[in-house]
Amino acid sequence: MLVAACVKYVxxxxxxxxxxxxxxxxxxxxWSAADLAAxxxxxxxxxxWSAPVAVVSAAPESADAALREFRAVGVDRxxxxxxxxxxGVELESSDVANVLSDTLRSLxxxxxxxxxxxxxxxxxxxxxxxxxxxGAAQALGAVxxxxxxxxxxxxxxRLDGGRREQLVxxxxxxxSVEGSVAELRRASLGATLAARDAPIDVVPVPGLHGHAxxxxxxxxxxxxxxxxxxxxxxxxxxxxxxxxxVERTPPRTVELSADDAAELILDxxxxxxxxxxxxxxxxx
Amino acid sequence: MSSVxxxxxxxxxxxxxxxxxxxxxxxxxxxxxxLERGPFPGSKNMYGGVVYGRIxxxxxxxxxxxxxxxxxVTRRSTMIMTGDQAVTVDFRNEAWGAAPYNGATAYRPxxxxxxxxxxxxxxxxxxxxxxxxxxLREGGRVVGVxxxxxxxxxxxxxxxxxxxxxSFLAKEAGMYPHTDPSNFTVGVKETIGLPRExxxxxxxxxxxxxVDIEIIGCTGDVPGGGFVYxxxxxxxxxxxxxxxxxxxxxxRPEELLRRMKTHPAIAPLVEGGEVLEYSAHxxxxxxxxxxxxxxxxxxxxxxxxxAMCLAAGIWLEGVNFAIGSGAEAGRAAARAIGRGDxxxxxxADYRRRLESTFVLxxxxxxxAAPHLVMSPLAQQQLPKLACGVLEDLFTVTxxxxxxxxxxxxxxxxxxxxxxxxxxxxxxxxALRTFG
Ligand SMILES: Cc1cc2nc3c(=O)[nH]c(=O)nc-3n(C[C@H](O)[C@H](O)[C@H](O)COP(=O)(O)OP(=O)(O)OC[C@H]3O[C@@H](n4cnc5c(N)ncnc54)[C@H](O)[C@@H]3O)c2cc1C
Numbered sequence: 001m002l003v004a005a006c007v008k009y010v011x012x013x014x015x016x017x018x019x020x021x022x023x024x025x026x027x028x029x030x031w032s033a034a035d036l037a038a039x040x041x042x043x044x045x046x047x048x049w050s051a052p053v054a055v056v057s058a059a060p061e062s063a064d065a066a067l068r069e070f071r072a073v074g075v076d077r078x079x080x081x082x083x084x085x086x087x088g089v090e091l092e093s094s095d096v097a098n099v100l101s102d103t104l105r106s107l108x109x110x111x112x113x114x115x116x117x118x119x120x121x122x123x124x125x126x127x128x129x130x131x132x133x134x135g136a137a138q139a140l141g142a143v144x145x146x147x148x149x150x151x152x153x154x155x156x157x158r159l160d161g162g163r164r165e166q167l168v169x170x171x172x173x174x175x176s177v178e179g180s181v182a183e184l185r186r187a188s189l190g191a192t193l194a195a196r197d198a199p200i201d202v203v204p205v206p207g208l209h210g211h212a213x214x215x216x217x218x219x220x221x222x223x224x225x226x227x228x229x230x231x232x233x234x235x236x237x238x239x240x241x242x243x244x245x246v247e248r249t250p251p252r253t254v255e256l257s258a259d260d261a262a263e264l265i266l267d268x269x270x271x272x273x274x275x276x277x278x279x280x281x282x283x284x
Numbered sequence: 285m286s287s288v289x290x291x292x293x294x295x296x297x298x299x300x301x302x303x304x305x306x307x308x309x310x311x312x313x314x315x316x317x318x319l320e321r322g323p324f325p326g327s328k329n330m331y332g333g334v335v336y337g338r339i340x341x342x343x344x345x346x347x348x349x350x351x352x353x354x355x356x357v358t359r360r361s362t363m364i365m366t367g368d369q370a371v372t373v374d375f376r377n378e379a380w381g382a383a384p385y386n387g388a389t390a391y392r393p394x395x396x397x398x399x400x401x402x403x404x405x406x407x408x409x410x411x412x413x414x415x416x417x418x419x420l421r422e423g424g425r426v427v428g429v430x431x432x433x434x435x436x437x438x439x440x441x442x443x444x445x446x447x448x449x450x451s452f453l454a455k456e457a458g459m460y461p462h463t464d465p466s467n468f469t470v471g472v473k474e475t476i477g478l479p480r481e482x483x484x485x486x487x488x489x490x491x492x493x494x495v496d497i498e499i500i501g502c503t504g505d506v507p508g509g510g511f512v513y514x515x516x517x518x519x520x521x522x523x524x525x526x527x528x529x530x531x532x533x534x535x536r537p538e539e540l541l542r543r544m545k546t547h548p549a550i551a552p553l554v555e556g557g558e559v560l561e562y563s564a565h566x567x568x569x570x571x572x573x574x575x576x577x578x579x580x581x582x583x584x585x586x587x588x589x590x591a592m593c594l595a596a597g598i599w600l601e602g603v604n605f606a607i608g609s610g611a612e613a614g615r616a617a618a619r620a621i622g623r624g625d626x627x628x629x630x631x632a633d634y635r636r637r638l639e640s641t642f643v644l645x646x647x648x649x650x651x652a653a654p655h656l657v658m659s660p661l662a663q664q665q666l667p668k669l670a671c672g673v674l675e676d677l678f679t680v681t682x683x684x685x686x687x688x689x690x691x692x693x694x695x696x697x698x699x700x701x702x703x704x705x706x707x708x709x710x711x712x713x714a715l716r717t718f719g
Contacts, residue, residue, distance in 0.1 A: 030323075188434040192411055193317075 001051045001151060001171065004109035005042035005075075006100055006130065007035035009059035009066065010119035030066060033179030034115025040182035041145050041175075042113045043074055048147050051110075052076040056103055058083055058096055064200055072187035072195035079103055082204045091208060093122065097129030099205045104134060110151055110171035116141045116178050127176040136172035143178050224273050291317045291409070292621050293614075294429055294440040296416040296453055298325035300603045301587025301610035302446035303399040307343065308614030310406035314621055316614075317438060318400065318408050319431065321415040326396025329448075330473060330563040333513035333520040334387045334496050335395060336604040339642075341384065343611060344402060348385050352394035354515035355494025356380060357387040359487070362598055363549065365501040369671035370549035372497075381493045389494050389515050399607075416447065419456050419583070425627070426457060426582035441626045442617040444584045446610055449566045451576075451589035459576040459585060465528045467570035469508060469595065472537040473522030474545075476557035480517050486553050487514050498598055500657075501667030502544045506530050507658040509597065510544050512553060521545060521554060524567060524595065526658060537564065567602070569595045569658075572651035578638070579631045586613040594646060596653035596718075597662070608643045652717045661710050665700045672696040 011029045046053035055070045058081040067078045114127040131138035144156035151171035156164050229240040269275045295306045298320035309316040322328035340347040358381040361374040380386040404410050420428035428439035445453035487495040499510035508525040523541050545554050568591035575591045586609040593602030616634035620626045638644045676692040
């Protein structure tokens with residue numbers, strides 16, 4: 001049995017061009033707290049089950065130094081999947097999961113730990129695609145991870161309203177953990193120095209075509225012109241401006257199908273003037 | 285002693301001093317470990333913003349082609365202000381905007397990381413996220429450092445303390461006889477984001493040219509000074525304040541900074557900017573007067589750890605002094621290791637060499653400058669006098685005839701309580717200090 005952790009290498013201080021929204025490498029890359037928690041979880045499971053631990057990351061060569069730090073904390077093997085993509089070009093989550101699952105299968109990984117978010121706050125969907133690709137059970141977004149027996153895990157997840165649910169999953173499985181689950185242990189000085197020359201297995205995956213990261217623009221809702229508040233005293237004007245004493249529609253709770261709920265939200269946004277009304281939209 | 289933790293030298297702190305020391309040791313073929321407490325060099329460091337790179341000429345030829353620079357300083361202004369007046373001496377030099385340049389604004393996380401990479405390229409081993417928590421000693425001699433990592437003892441023939449101002453390592457080694465708070469100032473700074481074109485327009489520069497404004501009279505009752513520097517798309521606006529007097533008063537440094545930003549001479553420069561960052565750091569203001577022993581058995585001290593920042597009014601230079609002293613410390617350590625004698629006698633030529641360079645020469649010559657700059661005359665009376673004289677000179681008083689300059693000066697000196705004798709005395713003192 002092998003326990004693996006999958007982590008995403010992300011630029012933690014990207015430079016964003018204010019004019020075009022184009023993102024470039026800020027030179028300080030690293031891992032999310034959740035990814036580091038995934039590595040620590042994998043190490044603990046490996047210790048409990050006396051199983052080897054591997055870290056797998058689809059990352060460029062510049063990630064090697066950061067990946068070696070995992071060797072320093074006791075990870076037995078580090079595999080970097082080389083996608084050969086240019087900076088700023090990304091793969092869809094499902095494609096990332098595809099290449100990672102090939103590598104995980106070749107490593108014979110029984111339990112795969114992921115962070116439930118990457119440092120760039122992606123979609124968080126790679127673990128689910130991984131489970132699908134590996135034909136493994138999945139338990140995502142864990143806030144606690146306990147071992148039940150060899151290859152068996154009990155996880156605690158958040159539910160709405162402060163409730164918790166417990167899940168028991170058996171290997172083969174993919175789990176994802178929140179950053180608070182475990183803090184990555186600190187490497188000893190000797191191990192840190194020794195890991196500088198530790199080997200990293202590189203698995204090239206040629207011929208991939210990603211999509212360039214989207215060009216984003218800042219967006220704010222269109223401003224609405226408000227008449228100046230009337231009243232002689234400042235207090236009167238503030239009261240009018242804030243609508244503090246005006247009778248208002250109380251919040252309401254509705255239970256609707258997804259389509260009807262979306263329609264209701266759009267209607268309300270139109271009523272508040274944030275969206276053009278349907279009549280105007282169709283006349284354009 | 286495990287062989288993986290055995291180095292010829294350990295340099296603590298990957299600021300400019302530490303990076304230069306490690307670079308020179310590595311180039312001399314010595315094994316050197318550069319310890320840094322931050323996740324990467326420069327991540328914990330702040331300063332005002334101008335690096336004077338001449339010292340790099342010998343270390344990294346044509347450094348300007350690759351150093352991470354924001355703007356090349358082609359305008360240096362010295363501003364003397366009172367509550368709502370300001371006199372500015374503005375010097376523009378286009379030659380500073382071309383190689384080999386003079387000063388440049390740069391962000392420390394970029395600059396320090398770049399310089400430290402030079403050391404690692406030369407073979408130094410950089411270990412980040414690791415704090416040296418103390419010295420290892422054998423019979424009074426320093427033989428390494430203790431770090432905050434598990435099994436974190438590291439041994440070497442020489443330790444170079446480049447851990448910045450208020451160096452715990454130099455103090456632990458007994459190299460600072462005493463610490464006097466009046467030797468320190470605290471620097472506070474806001475980084476204010478503005479579009480490049482706005483900065484160009486407000487400061488009258490183009491392309492990658494930038495401006496350095498040093499200010500006196502902007503710190504209220506607390507002795508100190510101020511600065512405004514232009515980066516590519518941000519301004520560095522800050523104050524340097526006497527530590528004991530700041531502590532004794534009841535005005536917080538950020539309030540003093542806010543006041544300077546609302547001064548009519550500064551407000552139009554920063555207007556509409558977005559504060560991106562606020563930071564603060566202590567400066568070893570007293571320079572030469574507060575320097576520790578620079579050499580001990582198995583240990584050298586360089587940069588701010590040895591109080592080598594030059595804070596002398598119109599000059600606020602620390603990075604170049606740190607690089608200069610760090611490089612000399614690295615060379616001295618490499619020679620001593622080569623001779624097999626890293627006792628204080630074996631390392632003693634560090635101080636001798638520093639004396640023959642700008643590092644101790646400038647500090648020695650300008651040793652009285654910090655006191656002079658912080659004196660009530662320079663801080664309170666001079667700004668009022670300078671602004672008052674110019675006000676009288678340029679205010680048109682028709683139908684009264686124009687007063688003569690001598691009369692104006694005498695009248696203003698009287699009003700500010702400055703006697704001719706005192707003015708001459710202080711003038712002579714200034715000449716002796718800066719001359
Ligand atoms: C507000 C302000 C404005 C300034 N403006 C300028 C200017 O415009 N131009 C200029 O030239 N100088 C300026 N200076 C001075 C300049 O910043 C310093 O003189 C210079 O940074 C000193 O370099 P250094 O390498 O000695 O120390 P630092 O730059 O302080 O570097 C020390 C390094 O050691 C690390 N460290 C500390 N303790 C430990 C430990 N125990 N273990 C491991 N690592 C440790 C720190 O993280 C840091 O990286 C300014 C300073 C201030 C505060």
